[in-house]
Amino acid sequence: MKKSNTILAVLCLFITWSSTAQDKQFTLEEIWGGAFRTNYMDALHSMKDGEHYSVLNYDRVTQSTSVDKYSYTTLSKVSTIVDSKDIDNIPFFRSYTFSNDETKLLLITESVPVYRHSQLGTYYVYDTKTKKATLVSNQKIQEPTFSNDGSKVAYVYNNNIFYKNLETGKEVQVTFDGKKNETINGVTDWVYEEEFAFVRAFEWNKSGTKIAYLRFDEREVPEFSMDVYGNQLYQTQQVFKYPKAGEENSIVTLHMYDVDKAKSTHVSVNNYEYIPRIKWTNDANILSVQKTNRHQNKLELLFVNATDFSIKTVLTDTDEAYVDVTDNLTFLNDNSFIWTSEKDGYNHIYHYSKTGKLLNQVTKGNWEVTNYYGFNEKKGMIYYQSVENGSINRDVYAVNINGKGKKRLSSKTGTNNATFSASFAYYINTFSNSTTPYEFTLNSAKTGKVIKEIKNNQALADKLKEYDYASKEFSTIKINGNDLNMWTIKPKSFDASKKYPVLMYQYSGPGSQQVANRWNSSNDYWYYMLAEQGYIVVCIDGRGTGYKGRDFKKVTQKELGKYEVEDQISAAKELAKRNYVDADRIGIWGWSYGGFMSSNCLLKGNDVFKMAIAVAPVTSWRFYDTIYTERYMTTPQENASGYDDNSPINHVDKLKGSYLLVHGMADDNVHVQNAMRMAEALIQANKQFDYMVYPDKNHGIYGGNTRLHLYTMMTNFIKNNL
Structure with missing residues (x-):
């Protein structure tokens, strides 16, 4: 009897554990504290011999970094090329670049960001033969680059170009x-x-x-x-x-x-x-x-x-x-070249002679080439990525330069990206989809067959089994004559007989894509959290977004914010017809271009949307830069109505729902001027709204607890207004 009671107690404990093991809820502290980070292969470089690759590794115990060399065939580490703990005055470096002959490396040890892509840094040249590191300059410099023979390094300091002769140590301005x-x-x-x-x-x-x-x-x-x-x-x-x-x-x-x-x-x-x-x-x-x-x-x-x-x-x-x-221009040994163009209505690969004569259109079809990987001169094969298997997926292909013998190398449906060996005998494939975190495999470039797995994120996948959430559902929705790509996240306990509020997320900028079959971003975990709190989260890529052909993408020309807004409003109305959607509780949010869109949708669709959040939005295209804006709108002098008719700052009188406006004060990209002018327009129209400005934060609005604070505020706003 006593033994039976013990067995019963253990059984009850197991049942209780099983029922709660998948009941964990996502929290903002976890999401923005890095609990769901994925493992990557950092700074992967295929070495010239075609048999090895190098990777940047970080040792958490010694807090040092190293560049390690691996064999493609065995995936085993062959040697350590350089380790910061073995070099005086270099406790840590953030990246590396090889000279052409791979006997030297440029190492950056201290960096200071300038803008989105640029940085100032302290750089060393490490010689693999002498095992010595030489400081390139006593100043923080920009963009140091080896000459082809590795004897010199050119760089920029204080807006001027210099180069250093590594053999003599002489610097030349x-x-x-x-x-x-x-x-x-x-x-x-x-x-x-x-x-x-x-x-x-x-x-x-x-x-x-x-x-x-x-x-x-x-x-x-x-x-x-x-x-x-x-x-x-x-x-x-x-x-x-x-x-x-x-x-x-x-x-x-x-x-x-x-x-x-x-x-x-x-x-x-x-x-x-x-x-x-x-x-x-x-x-x-x-x-x-x-x-x-x-x-x-x-x-x-x-x-x-x-x-x-x-x-x-x-x-x-x-x-x-x-x-x-693009960066796809590639010169072959005979100085003929590869070029990509949308001139037939879809982005495809072309081969031209060194005089510019078209030799061949290599790829053709009602689909887009999304990446060009390179050309195997020996076998005459071109390697590329495309959306031939559906615009939300990415696959790796090989095709002869004459356009024949095309072969799909990747086999799993989702997002595949390849890094080829210098010899084009192998490639490392990075794969993920909405249910599979990143997997890294060594593949044959001839057949695409997986040779060995290099790294996965199974530990993360196992961890997520403890959480109670439903994965994204991919579908299309018919809007304004187009089948638009869409994903939906519903509560795990979804009941079609109940009514749910809907939060729509979008970005919508020209050529962009948010509905893609790939692994989670940090925002996705936030959406899963919201879904478990009773919201349906939806994302729809409307007209103007990418990978569905030139005409679909460029229909928004000269009228940014017209067709994209029409599609989001129409989509919200279509969703409202579904029995399980509470038509009176539909909201929308976005960041940057997405904030421009969410603002416009709340104003122009004031009978549809109950609330909107706009983070770092453009509120008038007159405030944004020349190259981006004029590419799609020409100049304000030429197209005043295109600028003004679709800018939310000119429609504040239409505000009915709840509006949260957020911006970083040090945003060098979309200036806080956009938010200030929007706020002033709303004030003068006597429209109430919520407003948050983050001191000294740029377009990304991050640093310390900033993201946690931002997403806590947005979550509370959604709960209180949707």
């Missing part, structure tokens, strides 16, 4: 006119960095005899200033050049520096507004230059001869709306 807020040499200005997504604006040629670089004359660009309050008695001020739509841009010019002659030459490139890319071809005397007009609807590829500075236009790509600038 290349430019002399750099000055803050006036002239920049070798790195980009704010708007180029943000909208053309590159910082280093200089390039060594193949022989290391010349440096091509861009010079930015910012003197006529209007200044923007931000107060930074910090913790001192008086605030400081950050002043920088920021060209708003319709205003003056930097005058950007191309220059060529001859190392032997120690002389720079200005290369005249006529009839352009922007030079978004420069890149040396495989010919040491031929530089490729991409230039575009202010509307960005005509992109030209030029070849510049570095000997006589003659220029030849090799290719011209045009579009009624705009032409995207």
Whole structure:
């Protein structure tokens, strides 16, 4: 009897544990405290021999970093290339870059962010033969880059270009006119960095005899200033050049520096507004230059001869709306080149001769190429990523350069991304989907077959089994004649006979995508938390978003915020028809472009939406930068109605629901001016709203407990207003 009672007690305990093991609820403290972080392969580099790769590793015990070399065939560590604990004065480094022959590495030990992509840092050159580290400069510098033979490092300091001879230790100054807020040499200005997504604006040629670089004359660009309050008695001020739509841009010019002659030459490139890319071809005397007009609807590829500075236009790509600038331009051994374009209505790969003659359209179909990985010269194979298996998925493919023999290499449905070995014999595949955290596998580039697993996140997957939540459901919804991609998160205890409030999330910017079959972001855990508190969370990619063809993406041209808003409002009305949706409790939120959208939706859809949250929103396109805004809207002088009719600041009189406006005061991207002017417009319209400004926080609004505070506030706002 006593034994039976013991067994019964154990059985009851097991049943109780089983019933509660999956009842844990997500908390904001966990989400923003890093409880659900995933493991990655950091700074993966395929080594030139094609048989090895290197990875940046961090040792939590010694708090040191190392670059370790691994075998593709065994996945075992072969050696440690460099370890910070073995080097004097370098306790830790954040990243590494190899010289071309892989005998030297550039290590960054201290870094200070400038803007989104740029940083200042203390850099060392580590020699793998001598095992010694040499400081590149006593100053914090930008974008150090090896010459092709690894004998020199060029960099930018105080808006001027320098290079250091690593054999003699001699430093040479290349430019002399750099000055803050006036002239920049070798790195980009704010708007180029943000909208053309590159910082280093200089390039060594193949022989290391010349440096091509861009010079930015910012003197006529209007200044923007931000107060930074910090913790001192008086605030400081950050002043920088920021060209708003319709205003003056930097005058950007191309220059060529001859190392032997120690002389720079200005290369005249006529009839352009922007030079978004420069890149040396495989010919040491031929530089490729991409230039575009202010509307960005005509992109030209030029070849510049570095000997006589003659220029030849090799290719011209045009579009009624705009032409995207990419990093896919790749020169083959014969100086023919790979190019990607939307000219047939979808983004595809093209092969051109070195004179610009079209040799072949390599990929074709009503689907988009989303990444170009490279070309195997030996086998004549091109490797790429595309959405052939549905626009929410990504797969890895191989195809002959003549367009034949296409093969899907990835096998799992979701998001696959490849990093190929230098020999193209192997690739490391990164896979995830909405139910599978990141998996890293070694695959055969010939067949796609998995050779070995390298790393997974099974521990995270097991941990999440303790939580009571339902995964995303993917579907489409018919809106305004289009089948729009959609995901839905419902409460685990969803009952179709009940009525639920709905929170819609979107971003909606041109070419973007939020409905994708990939692993969770931090926001997703927040949505799961909200779902378990009784909300349905929905995300819909409307017109203007990406990966469904040129026409679907560019329909919003000259009217940002019109069709995208119509789609979200119509989608909310369609959702309201569903029996389980409480039509009187539909809300919407978004960040940046998404905040612009959520604001517009609450105002223009005031009979549909009960509440909206707008974080760091654009409230008038007149306040945003030239390159991004004019790409889609032309200038305010040309398209005043397009700017004003769709900007929420001009529709505040329509506000009926609850509105939370949030911004960071040190946002160099979407200036807090947007929120201030929106607030003033609401005040003058006598409209009540909730408002939060985060001191000294940029567009990301993070640091310390900031994200926790922000999401606690947003959660409470949703609970109180939806």
